[in-house]
Amino acid sequence: MNSANPLGEFLRARREMTSPDQAGLLWSGRRRTPGLRREEVAQLSGVSTDYYARLEQGREKHPSTQVVHALARALALSPEETAHLHQLAGTARGSVRLGGGAPVGPRLLRLMDGWHHTPALILDRRLDVLAGNRLGRALFARMLDHGETNLVRFTFLNPDARDFYPDWERVARSGLAALRAGSGDLMNDPRLTELVGELSLKSPEFRNLWARHDVRGKAHEAKSFNHHQVGELTLTYDSFTVDSATDQQLIVYQAEPGSASQQALALLGTVAADLPALPTVSLSDHIQEG
Secondary structure, X not given: OOOOOHHXXXXXXXXXXXXXXXXXXXXXXXXOOOOOOHHXXXXXXXXXXXXXXXXXXXXXXXXXXXXXXXXXXXXXXXXHHHHHHHHHHOOOXXXXXXXXXXXXXXXXXXXXXXXXOOOEEEEOOOOEEEEEOHHHHHHOHHHHOOOOOEHHHHHHHOXXXXXXXXXXXXXXXXXXXXXHHHOOOOOOOHHHHHHHHHHHXXXXXXXXXHOOOOOOOOOEEEEEEEEOOOEEEEEXXXXXXXXXXXXXXXXXXXXXXXXXXXXXXXXHHHHHOOOOOOOOOOHHHHHHHO
């Protein structure tokens, strides 16, 4: 994350993954790569090939808002990818946040603690688990019992993750896309730099997926789990921004009514009943102190 050329790296990665068909180009003959050529992106964006090359190479780092919009259209970027591009180019509205953030509020902790049938977690933009109600902590016990509080680190470095997530590859891709989406304006954050550096060093799969520069925030998705105490269950999560602390997300999991997953979740609730109430400090601090 402390790359000297994050804008250029993102543009190159998305160019190489955008086909001529996606960009609306007519073409014939053989191509050495499936993605777009630099001159094609430049033409679609209304800039010179030399200027676009300077953007990718890091010799030009301050495109205008109009150029960024044009690049996003040329590369067929999603709204989240477009917002990420604006953050990298310094044309995003609002100030850049450097991380940190407020602790989880005590009223939110009390609210979550009263949800006895719904697993819930509070995540920051690095995908660190800041807090979890009893059922949420019981669901992710395989991670938290090892003293791990970062979902991405657990996914790539803990062998248990491949058993815990039956669809491990989809979870891994989704997690990295969410990390990208949340960290576009945390480029100089030392904790994020340390996390990405550690994972890049220890996991070739992380390196390969991170180089794709996928961007997609957590919103709504079904996810399967293989829990060591209650077996397999499929839950759907929804993500909510915490207005009092915009660096935080509330993730709430639900099972389909009447399903086997709902029965497994009810069984997990009996396990969760023995857990203590939510700590009034972040979960990561609580684990370190314990």
